[in-house]
Amino acid sequence: MGSGDQNGHRSPADFLNRKPEELTESDFIYDWNSIEKIAPLSKSRITFFDETLRDGIQSPSVVDPRIEDKLKLVHLMDDIGIDYADIGLPGAGARAFEDVMAIGREIRDCKLKIQVACAARTHVNDITPIVDASQKLGMPIEVMAFIGSSPIRWYAEGWELELMLKRSAEAIDLAVKSGLKITYVTEDTTRSRPEVLEALFRNAIEHGAHRLCVCDTVGHATPDGIKNLLRFTRRFIDSLGVNVGIDWHGHNDRGLGVTNAIHAIEYGADRIHGTILGVGERVGNAALDQVLFNLKLLGELPDRDLTKLLPLCELTAKATHVAIPYNYPLAGSDAFRTATGVHAAAIIKAEQKGHSFLADRIYSGVPAGMFGREQQIEIGHMSGESNVVYWLRKRNVAAEPDLVKRILSSAKSTDHILTETELFQIIQEHTATRTKA
Numbered sequence: 001m002g003s004g005d006q007n008g009h010r011s012p013a014d015f016l017n018r019k020p021e022e023l024t025e026s027d028f029i030y031d032w033n034s035i036e037k038i039a040p041l042s043k044s045r046i047t048f049f050d051e052t053l054r055d056g057i058q059s060p061s062v063v064d065p066r067i068e069d070k071l072k073l074v075h076l077m078d079d080i081g082i083d084y085a086d087i088g089l090p091g092a093g094a095r096a097f098e099d100v101m102a103i104g105r106e107i108r109d110c111k112l113k114i115q116v117a118c119a120a121r122t123h124v125n126d127i128t129p130i131v132d133a134s135q136k137l138g139m140p141i142e143v144m145a146f147i148g149s150s151p152i153r154w155y156a157e158g159w160e161l162e163l164m165l166k167r168s169a170e171a172i173d174l175a176v177k178s179g180l181k182i183t184y185v186t187e188d189t190t191r192s193r194p195e196v197l198e199a200l201f202r203n204a205i206e207h208g209a210h211r212l213c214v215c216d217t218v219g220h221a222t223p224d225g226i227k228n229l230l231r232f233t234r235r236f237i238d239s240l241g242v243n244v245g246i247d248w249h250g251h252n253d254r255g256l257g258v259t260n261a262i263h264a265i266e267y268g269a270d271r272i273h274g275t276i277l278g279v280g281e282r283v284g285n286a287a288l289d290q291v292l293f294n295l296k297l298l299g300e301l302p303d304r305d306l307t308k309l310l311p312l313c314e315l316t317a318k319a320t321h322v323a324i325p326y327n328y329p330l331a332g333s334d335a336f337r338t339a340t341g342v343h344a345a346a347i348i349k350a351e352q353k354g355h356s357f358l359a360d361r362i363y364s365g366v367p368a369g370m371f372g373r374e375q376q377i378e379i380g381h382m383s384g385e386s387n388v389v390y391w392l393r394k395r396n397v398a399a400e401p402d403l404v405k406r407i408l409s410s411a412k413s414t415d416h417i418l419t420e421t422e423l424f425q426i427i428q429e430h431t432a433t434r435t436k437a
Contacts, residue, residue, distance in 0.1 A: 025357060033298070041262070041300055044270040047083040049247065050288055052316060053103070054086040054119050056275035059284065062320040067099055069319035071106045073276075076312040078112040080292070081304055084271070086144060089119045090133055091126035097133065104137040117142035117183075122164075122171040131178040143175045144213065146185035149192040149200055161196065165203045176208035183247060185213040190221040194232060201236055211245040212237070214269070216260065219253025219283070223263040230267040249273040250286045257286035262294060276316040277324065277331070289313050290329055293371060307372040329366065336368040337376040339417050341384025344377045348386050379407060380417040391423070403430045 052073065057064050065073070070087075077085055087104065090097040104116055118133070120126035122145045134141040147168060148157065154164075168184065175182040184204035186192065201212055214233055221229070230246065237244050248264035250257050250273070261272050274288025289309055295301050313331035317324045326334045338344055343363045350359035360367040360375060368374050377390045388407045389399040397403075407426050411418055418426075 025361075028358065029361065041265045041295075041298070042268075042270065046265055046295075046300070047271045048081075048288060048292065049084040049086065049117070049249075049271050049273045050077050050082050050275065051086050051249070051273050051285060052275040052279060052288075054088050055249075055273075055281075055285060056279040057320065058281050059279050059320075060281075062279055062322055065319035067102050069315065070099065070103055072315055073312070073319065074103060074107060074112065074114060075110070076308055076315060078107075078114040079308045080306055080312065082114060082288070084115045084117055084142070086117045086119055089126070090129035091120055097129055100133050101137065104133060104139060104141070108137060108139050115142065116140070117144050119144045119146065120171070121145070122147040122168045124170055124174050127171050127174045127178075131174070131180065134178070134180060141180060143180050143182040144185055145171050145175070145182055146187050146213075146215075147200070148188055149186035149196060150188035151193065151196075152191065153188055161199060165199065168200065168203055169207045172204060172207040172209055181210050182208065183211040183213050184209040185215060185247075185249070187215050188217040188220075189214045190216045190225055190229060191218070197233075198236060201233070202240070205237075205240060205242055205244055209244070211247055211271070213247035213249055213273075214264075216248075216250040219251035219257065221250065221260055222254070222256065223260060226260055226263050227267045230264060230269060234268045245270050247271045247273060251280065251282070252278055252284050252286060253282055255283075257284070258290045258294065261286045261291045262298075265295075265300075276312055277322060277328070279316070279320055279322055289331070293330055293366065296370070297366065306370070310372050330371055330373075335366070336364060336373050337378060338363065339378040339380035339387065340382050341387060344390060345384060345386040347375055347377060348390050378417045379411045379423065381412055381414055383408065383411055397427060400430075402434075403427065406430055 053065070053070055056062070074085055088096050088100045090100045100118060107114060107116060116139065118130045118141050120130055120143055127143060127145065130141055130143050145168070147164060148154065172182055172184065186197065186200055189197065204212065212233065214229060233246055237246070246269045248261060248269035248271070250260045250264070257278060261274060265272060272291060274286040274291050275284065276287070276289050278284035278287035289312065292301070293306060293309060296304060296306055310331055313324065316322070324331050326332050329335060338347070346362050347359050350362045357367060360369050364375065377387055379387045379391055385404055385408060388404045392399045392403070407423065410426055
């Protein structure tokens with residue numbers, strides 16, 4: 001949608017009598033989100049980096065998925081166009097290494113488009129297993145080599161800058177010598193001093209790192225902090241006259257994970273990290289599923305088909321033993337569900353107008369149909385007659401006045417939404433009563 005007055009000061013009477021096919025979304029929705037928006041969020045192509053199978057499973061409350069589920073997950077990631085997946089830290093042990101090999105083989109043999117990366121400390125002992133896996137698989141594996149960069153980390157570890165520069169250089173040199181691309185990941189970047197970052201960045205770039213990953217490891221950053229940090233990083237890279245990409249890796253400790261990821265795109269990051277459902281340590285990482293569907297709604301991903309995003313969320317929940325909260329955006333059970341009479345009546349009236357997107361948006365900022373879901377109308381103590389009629393007709397049950405009244409009376413006397421079992425029990429009792437009569 002364009003900026004300014006999208007409807008040209010139209011009144012409802014100007015389009016109420018027009019045919020549904022003559023109407024557009026801008027006839028119904030004035031989009032304040034697009035005011036003064038004159039360009040995409042980024043001039044670069046934005047790519048997405050999934051951390052579910054590495055950083056995500058560091059959460060103490062999740063289960064490390066079975067390898068069968070990991071293989072299914074990478075297929076779904078590929079289906080929705082996620083560009084990269086961190087498939088593990090092979091230096092962590094034999095099982096981690098074997099999982100990396102199995103996932104790598106699946107991606108290679110099935111010719112998936114998704115590209116593979118593995119995490120490592122900036123230590124040759126962690127880089128060597130990645131090199132080994134890459135050679136055995138006959139496919140490239142990007143190295144994500146991380147090191148703490150903030151004063152608080154350095155103090156706790158007793159590190160000196162010279163030691164960190166030496167370790168970083170040795171790790172990067174090994175990856176580059178082995179023909180692997182390497183992203184240099186500064187942990188806790190959002191609490192690090194600029195002069196230290198300059199030294200670490202310069203060292204990494206001089207030794208061959210092709211990307212820098214700016215990390216909000218403890219969820220400290222606000223949008224202003226991201227703007228300042230990413231502009232600093234971009235200016236530094238430009239001052240060296242090199243072509244080095246910038247990753248953004250954020251956590252959700254302040255509840256800003258998704259918001260920060262979108263701001264990071266606007267301020268210069270061209271690859272965004274996240275996990276499905278936001279799984280990860282403490283309160284988790286930025287939820288990549290939410291980042292994707294928000295960008296879709298912002299018009300940034302016009303050709304991206306996200307209808308398999310919901311199955312990806314559901315499989316992630318099953319594989320990691322994480323329950324999806326009922327009010328979770330898009331994937332939650334209540335995301336498109338209402339039992340309120342006024343809301344239900346509006347949805348029903350919108351459906352009767354015959355316009356495909358009207359009912360999907362009148363009480364929803366996220367159109368369910370775009371992501372493979374649909375609006376649901378339930379029956380509870382705040383419902384009206386329209387809820388009952390709609391529910392019955394959806395199930396091919398005649399909306400007889402006495403039945404509608406009976407169901408609504410039962411609903412008004414409860415403190416919860418009536419379940420399918422309860423409703424069909426009422427229908428059965430009504431049918432039995434009518435038969436006797």
